[in-house]
Amino acid sequence: MVLDAARIRLLRRRRSHDAKAVVTGAGSGIGRAFALELARRGGHVLCADIDGERAAETVDLIRASGGRADPHTCDVADRSQVQALATTARKLFDGPPTLVINNAGVGIGGHQVGEIGFDDWDWALGINLWGVVHGCEIFAPLVREAGHGGIINVASAAGFAAAPVMGPYNVSKAGVMSLSETLAAELSGTPVAVTVLCPTFVKTNVAKDGRITAGARGLADRLMKWTGVSPDAVARETLDANDLGKLYVVPQFDANVVWHLKRHFPAQYAWGAGLLNRVLPQ
DSSP states (O other), X not given: OOOOHHHHHHHHHTTTSSOXXXXXXXXXXXXXXXXXXXXXTTOEEEEEESSHHHHHHHHHHHHHTTOEEEEEEOOTTSHHHHHHHHXXXXXXXXXXXXXXXXXXXXXXXSXXXXXXXXXXXXXXXXXXXXXXXXXXXXXXXXXXXXXXXXXXXXXOTHHHHOOTTXXXXXXXXXXXXXXXXXXXXXXXXXXXXXXXXXXXXXXXXXXXXXXXXXHHHHHHHHHHHHHOBOHHHHHHHHHHXXXXXXXXXXXXXXXXXXXXXXXXXXXXXXXXXXXXXXXXXX
């Protein structure tokens, strides 16, 4: 689709407003925050979650405020269920969605590579990486068909931090970052923007619902309490960034410090990560 520059600028300003939006993992945390904020911006939101009751709770919150939303139960690790989600979205919106947020994810950590076990690798990569692959492969053509819009993938600072005892989580989030960068290049010059969110600690249920050892969970809980930020603020910042066509959202000071340290001082960063591994609770 060929559009003049003025039309493209107008469409870019409205990506997160009046959107026909699909949000995965919308039953809690960042996903719920995205759904609520999109509804506040006048959008119609299809709230997908593996837990149907949680998805319905988000929809109830939106409808109670006068917004438009519908629930959908979906396991993003199951390709057929993501395809069914796309079918539902097209019917609900009477056309393709204009914004897709691949947010569903799980936490995992506490074991070193070689001690993790393939069941945990399969579980984490199935949701955190394949869930986003399914979302992009299935929904990217639909957003392009809509003629404008955005795709937001939720990764993590773990995607570039590569902290010890977080192997499956790190690998999955690094994959989400790479996929987002690839998709952004492929959609460059179109009215469809790709944004990847890379936070550190956001106050969500990801640690509580994940497969995390007791020692690692205790550390995560303390860091969440001390440094965790509101998912509402993160959702707003990310939607605004997608409106502006920004690829990366690194919303916290600590995440930005790690981002720059690893790039400018890679040897020192690796030494520090090794030291961290020796003192972390197992």
